[in-house]
Amino acid sequence: xxxxxxxxxxxxxxxxxxxxxxxxxxxxxxxxxxxxxxxxxxxxxxxxxxxxxxxxxxxxxxxxxxxxxxxxxxxxxxxxxxxxxxxxxxxxxxxxxxxxxxxxxxxxxxxxxxxxxxxxxxxxxxxxxxxxxxxxxxxxxxxxxxxxxxxxxxxxxxxxxxxxxxxxxxxxxxxxxxxxxxxxxxxxxxxxxxxxxxxxxxxxxxxxxxxxxxxxxxxxxxxxxxxxxxxxxxxxxxxxxxxxxxxxxxxxxxxxxxxxxxxxxxxxxxxxxxxxxxxxxxxxxxxxxxxxxxxxxxxxxxxxxxx
Amino acid sequence: xxxxxxxxxxxxxxxxxxxxxxxxxxxxxxxxxxxxxxxxxxxxxxxxxxxxxxxxxxxxxxxxxxxxxxxxxxxxxxxxxxxxxxxxxxxxxxxxxxxxxxxxxxxxxxxxxxxxxxxxxxxxxxxxxxxxxxxxxxxxxxxxxxxxxxxxxxxxxxxxxxxxxxxxxxxxxxxxxxxxxxxxxxxxxxxxxxxxxxxxxxxxxxxxxxxxxxxxxxxxxxxxxxxxxxxxxxxxxxxxxxxxxxxxxxxxxxxxxxxxxxxxxxxxxxxxxxxxxxxxxxxxxxxxxxxxxxxxxx
Amino acid sequence: xxxxxxxxxxxxxxxxxxxxxxxxxxxxxxxxxxxxxxxxxxxxxxxxxxxxxxxxxxxxxxxxxxxxxxxxxxxxxxxxxxxxxxxxxxxxxxxxxxxxxxxxxxxxxxxxxxxxxxxxxxxxxxxxxxxxxxxxxxxxxxxxxxxxxxxxxxxxxxxxxxxxxxxxxxxxxxxxxxxxxxxxxxxxxxxxxxxxxxxxxxxxxxxxxxxxxxxxxxxxxxxxxxxxxxxxxxxxxxxxxxxxxxxx
Numbered sequence: 139x140x141x142x143x144x145x146x147x148x149x150x151x152x153x154x155x156x157x158x159x160x161x162x163x164x165x166x167x168x169x170x171x172x173x174x175x176x177x178x179x180x181x182x183x184x185x186x187x188x189x190x191x192x193x194x195x196x197x198x199x200x201x202x203x204x205x206x207x208x209x210x211x212x213x214x215x216x217x218x219x220x221x222x223x224x225x226x227x228x229x230x231x232x233x234x235x236x237x238x239x240x241x242x243x244x245x246x247x248x249x250x251x252x253x254x255x256x257x258x259x260x261x262x263x264x265x266x267x268x269x270x271x272x273x274x275x276x277x278x279x280x281x282x283x284x285x286x287x288x289x290x291x292x293x294x295x296x297x298x299x300x301x302x303x304x305x306x307x308x309x310x311x312x313x314x315x316x317x318x319x320x321x322x323x324x325x326x327x328x329x330x331x332x333x334x335x336x337x338x339x340x341x342x343x344x345x346x347x348x349x350x351x352x353x354x355x356x357x358x359x360x361x362x363x364x365x366x367x368x369x370x371x372x373x374x375x376x377x378x379x380x381x382x383x384x385x386x387x388x389x390x391x392x393x394x395x396x397x398x399x400x401x402x403x404x405x406x407x408x409x410x411x412x413x414x415x416x417x418x419x420x421x422x423x424x425x426x427x428x429x430x431x432x433x434x435x436x437x438x439x440x441x442x443x444x445x
Numbered sequence: 446x447x448x449x450x451x452x453x454x455x456x457x458x459x460x461x462x463x464x465x466x467x468x469x470x471x472x473x474x475x476x477x478x479x480x481x482x483x484x485x486x487x488x489x490x491x492x493x494x495x496x497x498x499x500x501x502x503x504x505x506x507x508x509x510x511x512x513x514x515x516x517x518x519x520x521x522x523x524x525x526x527x528x529x530x531x532x533x534x535x536x537x538x539x540x541x542x543x544x545x546x547x548x549x550x551x552x553x554x555x556x557x558x559x560x561x562x563x564x565x566x567x568x569x570x571x572x573x574x575x576x577x578x579x580x581x582x583x584x585x586x587x588x589x590x591x592x593x594x595x596x597x598x599x600x601x602x603x604x605x606x607x608x609x610x611x612x613x614x615x616x617x618x619x620x621x622x623x624x625x626x627x628x629x630x631x632x633x634x635x636x637x638x639x640x641x642x643x644x645x646x647x648x649x650x651x652x653x654x655x656x657x658x659x660x661x662x663x664x665x666x667x668x669x670x671x672x673x674x675x676x677x678x679x680x681x682x683x684x685x686x687x688x689x690x691x692x693x694x695x696x697x698x699x700x701x702x703x704x705x706x707x708x709x710x711x712x713x714x715x716x717x718x719x720x721x722x723x724x725x726x727x728x729x730x731x732x733x734x735x736x737x738x739x740x741x742x743x
Numbered sequence: 744x745x746x747x748x749x750x751x752x753x754x755x756x757x758x759x760x761x762x763x764x765x766x767x768x769x770x771x772x773x774x775x776x777x778x779x780x781x782x783x784x785x786x787x788x789x790x791x792x793x794x795x796x797x798x799x800x801x802x803x804x805x806x807x808x809x810x811x812x813x814x815x816x817x818x819x820x821x822x823x824x825x826x827x828x829x830x831x832x833x834x835x836x837x838x839x840x841x842x843x844x845x846x847x848x849x850x851x852x853x854x855x856x857x858x859x860x861x862x863x864x865x866x867x868x869x870x871x872x873x874x875x876x877x878x879x880x881x882x883x884x885x886x887x888x889x890x891x892x893x894x895x896x897x898x899x900x901x902x903x904x905x906x907x908x909x910x911x912x913x914x915x916x917x918x919x920x921x922x923x924x925x926x927x928x929x930x931x932x933x934x935x936x937x938x939x940x941x942x943x944x945x946x947x948x949x950x951x952x953x954x955x956x957x958x959x960x961x962x963x964x965x966x967x968x969x970x971x972x973x974x975x976x977x978x979x980x981x982x983x984x985x986x987x988x989x990x991x
Binding site: 182185186187189234237238239240241242244245246248249250252253256257260261323372373376379383412413414415416418419420421422423426427 | 480482535538543544545546547548549550552553554555556557559560561563564672673675676679680683687713716717720723724727728731
């Protein structure tokens with residue numbers, strides 16, 4: 139039954155741009171952010187909240203811009219390389235951060251992302267400062283497409299990628315490594331006493347989450363045609379956290395549905411955009427306060443020794 | 446020597462403001478066991494309110510010395526209005542819940558407060574340096590010092606020792622210490638923990654707002670100040686060890702020194718320097734200079 | 744005939760000036776079922792913490808099979824074949840009983856797959872067999888948090904057994920387990936240990952259990968060994984009776 143609903147939903151998404159062409163951009167962006175939020179949601183399984191994941195989204199988009207400027211024009215190559223860049227960045231940052239939990243993890247992610255933001259906004263000569271860099275229309279299988287044609291390719295490609303990635307993440311979460319993530323949250327001591335190096339479990343998760351954010355960032359960059367430091371701003375990370383929390387309730391499709399809902403609201407209710415962060419913040423609090431049951435074991439405290 | 450003194454003065458006065466930003470965070474964490482991600486917003490709200498009050502004083506041609514009073518009054522105002530309101534509603538709801546929930550709730554609050562400021566105070570920057578001009582400067586041996594810098598340093602020292610005194614010798618301080626040491630025990634001997642929490646939280650809000658107000662004459666206030674301050678405050682609290690007030694003071698000095706050195710020698714690294722300092726400290730001591738990791742009993 | 748599996752030499756550790764281990768030396772021989780008895784707070788659990796690397800000793804050494812394991816992390820010591828069951832059960836409380844078991848089995852076999860699911864049928868069968876052993880067969884789908892205390896204890900022991908250790912450290916395995924179930928549990932445990940060739944050390948308060956199952960008893964007091972030997976001999980020792988068993 140769930141499967142059926144999902145298939146109908148996917149078909150509806152695929153057909154939507156035929157009915158309303160402006161939806162194509164919104165949907166592409168929603169998929170991009172949904173992927174990044176899925177990355178944040180993976181860490182959420184381990185009880186870890188990253189308020190900085192937009193940096194990997196941005197890192198990958200900048201990667202595309204730099205590579206394109208360097209002469210690489212193939213769509214698939216750019217996509218793969220940018221995800222590699224985001225993964226490497228994730229490995230680097232993660233190696234330092236996975237020893238931390240709770241508030242330290244959250245705040246250090248925020249700090250690293252703000253350094254990233256400050257550096258990219260300031261290095262005018264290299265990154266174009268706050269103006270950012272353009273991302274040109276790439277070639278697809280050697281063909282130079284017109285922009286509208288490429289945007290369609292991007293959209294349908296993203297839907298396909300979202301399905302593949304969604305299935306892959308589901309498998310991951312159902313594997314021993316995925317279950318070990320929730321185990322980190324519920325009882326790290328026992329996990330150590332099973333002979334499991336917790337840091338490795340978390341580092342893998344961190345790299346996967348950075349790669350997902352990177353894939354989202356590359357798609358988002360292609361869709362917008364430009365990358366600016368604001369991609370990495372902490373409010374962008376905040377939106378990912380909200381979507382990830384929504385996804386925590388709805389499982390893997392939840393992240394995409396949440397992202398879609400937010401993007402539609404954002405593009406439709408322009409009157410709201412001035413208070414957008416306020417809405418996101420209020421929604422985050424509302425979801426946590428009123429719908430806590432679905433959030434895995436996030437609410438369960440560790441069993442602390444009674445004696 | 447003539448190079449050293451301005452550097453020292455800049456470091457100390459910068460450390461004073463950073464200390465104000467961080468001390469409330471660490472104090473509140475110490476008592477409530479909640480690290481408030483929205484803490485930086487109180488600093489910027491304090492700054493906005495103080496700047497608005499100073500503008501008002503200037504526009505009505507009131508006695509300019511009133512602007513000193515305005516700095517203090519604005520901080521008190523922010524603390525009295527926002528402190529109890531936020532503690533009694535949102536923060537209280539998170540007691541006893543997992544840290545993940547506390548982070549998400551206070552982060553949501555952070556997003557709300559940042560946008561609320563933008564809606565109330567707009568997106569332009571405010572500069573208002575009446576208090577600094579009134580204090581003038583001193584010329585010793587050919588070097589000009591801003592007296593306001595000395596004032597900032599004095600204020601930070603007063604607050605540091607004031608807090609120490611409050612915690613060590615006052616009745617309230619002893620109650621707070623009891624709550625920190627063992628919450629259940631304190632409750633069982635009749636300490637009104639709810640009152641302690643609201644007081645401690647409001648004091649934290651006051652310290653941050655006062656820091657923001659004091660910062661207005663030197664650096665003004667602009668959108669984004671809250672987020673910058675939050676991360677800086679956390680860096681300081683983390684370097685010093687969460688919950689350690691003296692640690693925060695020392696860490697504020699370290700961060701300020703890193704920042705001032707960056708401004709003197711490599712201005713483009715100004716924003717990065719505090720985090721570089723934090724990184725180095727945390728690599729050596731993962732829970733800060735005075736922080737300890739308590740092992741779980743099994 | 745039997746050789747020492749675990750050798751502890753002159754171990755010292757203190758917390759805030761209290762000597763929890765004060766120059767302790769002991770050997771655990773292969774095939775033994777060694778009981779540790781002693782008053783509360785005498786440092787018995789600390790000894791287990793030291794042997795598994797949760798607490799680092801101030802001085803002294805620990806050898807497993809003649810190789811030093813002093814100062815290693817718990818995960819490294821676990822991987823060398825030392826498993827532990829806890830006084831307060833350490834479970835993945837939000838997960839089902841079966842998932843707890845399967846995660847332990849997956850950890851033993853190497854966790855490093857993101858593709859094959861946790862619930863492989865081979866793994867599930869082994870998990871069910873272990874749950875059967877401790878009498879939790881019917882509770883597989885319950886969230887482990889909702890188990891009664893005694894059953895959580897059983898699951899904790901089953902998790903340790905799942906690691907196929909060479910040495911199993913049990914911290915009061917029968918506390919929280921009803922008197923009725925106590926001997927059923929011990930019988931099952933003993934047969935599991937024998938059939939799997941597991942050497943065990945257990946901290947225990949129930950003297951009947953100790954007398955019946957231990958092959959050797961260590962009497963612990965104030966951070967050191969006060970007496971040791973066969974249960975029958977130890978329980979005749981005046982000092983032991985007075986200080987530990989509480990019968991004068």
